[in-house]
Amino acid sequence: MTNLIHLIWNEQIKLYARKSTWVMFFALAILVLASGIISRLWDSEFQTTEYGTNWQVELQEENIRLTSEMDNDELSKLSNPFQLEKNMYHIENEIKPLPYDGWQFLYDNSFFTTLISLFTIIIAAGIVSNEFKWGTIKLLLIRPISRSKILLSKYLTVLLFAFTLIFFLIAISLLTGALFFGLNNPTQTVVLEHGMGYAHGSLLNVILKDYGLSLVTLLMMASFAFMISTIFRSSSMAIGLAVTLMLAGNSIVLFASHYSWAKYILFTNTNLGQYFNGAEPMMEGMSLSFSVTILCIYLALFLMASWVAFTKRDIAGH
Amino acid sequence: MDKPAVTLQLINLKKKIGNKEIIKGLDFEIHSGEVFGFLGPNGAGKTTTIRMMVGLIDITEGDVLIEGKSIKTDFNNAIQHVGAIVENPEMYPFLSGWKNLKQYARMVPGITDHRIHEIISLVGLEKAIHEKAGRYSLGMRQRLGIAQALLHKPSILILDEPTNGLDPSGIREIRKYIRALAEQENVSVIVSSHLLSEMELLCDRIGVIKNGQLVALEEVKTTENSTALQDVFIEAEPLAQAKEYLEMQLSTGIRLKGKELILSLQKEEIPSILKKMIGQGFDVYGVNVLQSTLEDKFFNLIGENSID
Ligand SMILES: Nc1ncnc2c1ncn2[C@@H]1O[C@H](COP(=O)(O)OP(=O)(O)O)[C@@H](O)[C@H]1O
């Protein structure tokens, strides 16, 4: 056990000694900051409006104004219906609109988890193959430590890296959000865009669910890249394949969707959000437990293949 | 005198890759405190054998026992006695020498910072230890490689072509550590090379490998043995009179080859003969002593004293 911790510690040192790792954190920070600045400058009108005790009346007045705007202005015809609908939702469900704040900014930033998936894929793709590239694999594997343990330490390092990035995203988003928009109580009920319409719930719950669900794709694609890099000992191949698949995932599902076996495709199951948004699942016969089972099978396959390739094969050549 | 303990044993070791048998059944033992030279031309199978010894590649047939433990079935207990460099000493280029060593220190329990400092001063890397290893010269990387191999006080040190790419002073220095380790710390050292000249000065015993087979296994005799006869080549003028004079002085025969006289002498006879010749007014242009007989012996076996 101390062994494993030392190995993970070693991996952390190797990871953070390289500039490319810091570039990822830096890029994320810049993007979050930029999105904060843009939100602050351009969306200020609706987001910073404070509503009083007569908020229902205020909303109705706002809707009348929005509707009249649409009669005169072409641009408003496109943008105003969304705000109209949202205001209606507030009135119908008796939820007082809260001003935009750091927590909502955090919620809006959840799409950056796609970028985190990409970064994690890059790390997963290099963590084994780089040792081959550097030639250091020969020094790593002649210690009194089993190859399985070394592989495990590398896999855990990839997961640790993903979590570190996510915590970093959350921290930097809250910080930027607090600075630009202030912070309210995150357990208040909010109305948020949800699929095609709107839904409401405790903001904190919504945030946790959103970030949590994004971990699924991240975990699966990072494990896939880890496998490819361990089998083929090439990081560029692993990055290429994993990113292509991640981007093409939805198209693959769409393309195969009229076959019944499509429900066994990895990408049909990575979006667990389909079981929480009230709509029908993507295909007949699918349920949350079905998808979780399929995901576990894929994960086990990826990890088994990595393990076999790493522990059984000769370390020859360069 | 008792033979020192066997530390490493190859038993009918074979390696097949595809249909090609690369190592065809090696059988030999290495004792503690011994420097064993593993000599053979490029492509003979030295690196492949070493990779099997340290468990980097599978053994097709046979076994390697390290301190009696099989590298195949008892890897952790076998490998803990081994320090090695396989082919080039490759390090993490973005970490300092110190941080590279710390990586390996963390992988074995009980290696203190004090021990790391001790090894660094042994290999003479104190000045550069906090520089990035990527900026090291080949010689410095070789030293760092040796440091890495010695951290955990192994009883067997395996070095694959450690003198590759080093200048003569670097080679001399490595020879110094290796002899010291064997003589003072009783470490068994296995050194591979394709250069006989280097191995002779360094090793106690040399095994010659060719096409995956051991073709010779020889003790290296120390030339300190002063009663042994050595061939001495003397270039002197006038040649005919010199030959005549020496024939009067010595009982043994004297051969003439080109401009040189070849004498069989004991080491301690050489200075007095030379003094006499000079005293007689002969002009001596050169004296060569053929140091070794190993060269002749191995030359035919290896084919050449090859340089790639
Ligand atoms: N992975 C491999 N696949 C096929 N042949 C190999 C492989 N590794 C080494 N060889 C062959 O095995 C022979 C021995 O190589 P090697 O052990 O590197 O020799 P040395 O270290 O003595 O120069 C060479 O002929 C080489 O071509």
Ligand SMILES: [Mg+2]
């Ligand atoms: Mg070699």
